[in-house]
Amino acid sequence: MTESKRDADVAFIKALAEMLRDNDLTEVQVKRDYGEDGKLNVRVSRAAPPVTVAAPVAMAAPAVAAPAPVAPGVPAPETTDDPASHPGAVTSPMVGTVYLQAEPESPKFITVGAQINEGDTLLIVEAMKTMNHIHAPKTGVIKRILVEDGAAVEFGTPLVIIG
């Protein structure tokens, strides 16, 4: 695991902790698939221990100090590899639940490495039984899929990186 990727993971976990606090949730779990780069499985919980990180890749899981759940603010993560600031990042335009395929038995809209065209559906974000298709803002290749099917997302959550 590179240093920049570790920083990205730390930033991501901090963002999860913030989301947990802001929404009065007790636990959130995210699994991310980086294609050939490995996987990350994070569970952030307000019950002790506050943060559990299980990274099933070769390197040891990064030790992360969780912000206290009642802390008034979390310092902005200093990182150059924050997926949200990546120029190819597609972020969620709304709060909701992500679906990677049209229906549970359908093939996924996209896979890492796939060529996509501007306007193609990347995934769906559902809120209130409204299925919102998220479209590719440009033509390119899917570099990363940052969310798992069924994941809860906030406004601005990075979903996909297009290179």
Place this chain on the structure above:
Amino acid sequence: MNSGTAWPEGYGRRILESVDSTLDEATRIGPGLGAPEWILARVQTKGRGRRGRAWVEPAGNFAATLVMFPEGNPGQIALRSFVASLAVLEACIGMAGRSEGFALKWPNDVLLNGGKLAGILLESTAGVLSVGIGVNLMAAPPVEQVEARALRPVSLLSEIGIAVEPEEFLTFVAAAFARYETQFNSLGFEPIRTAWLSHAARLGQVITARTGNTETTGTFQTVDATGNLVLLNGQTRVAIPAADVFF
């Protein structure tokens, strides 16, 4: 037909003998339409529910999709879920001539005598919003064809003994939708939210919301200003944007 049930100005009306699903038809023709339009199918061979669930539609039931082009951010567009459920509820009450027994289940199911009478599913893609509506007018699908924990399906005919033609129902629901949509555009979500809550089933009672593999059980406190289902779980207030709700 009185003035309250005249076809709304500015909305197209398309009647199909048979189609796979009015939602699928909306996806096909929606981008080419220049104005909102209702698509009604007398027979729907492949009705769709949420996340791949089939919407079983016995003959004589209502299956229609409204294609529209709302402005605003995706969160505001999704609030048409509540606009649609109020319109369907109002049409049902208009047909029944009474409001007793009707209720709404978050976000947009219409209930009658505790059973599911109508389901609504919306799809938003590239500026086109399709509002798919199914109402059991004449017959409820067999109970074994719905999810085990779901409410029993009911029909207007079975519960209150009235037979309503889909095209007659379409006029009522289209008129009600147009009125609520106008209200939403001029006054925002608050009046819609208030009206919706006044018909909410199980408000103040313990319900369960399932999202993916996560279930949250709590007291149904309210629907918030962005349409979230708000449950109070102990001292924790949980706002849920997407879920299946179980009583």
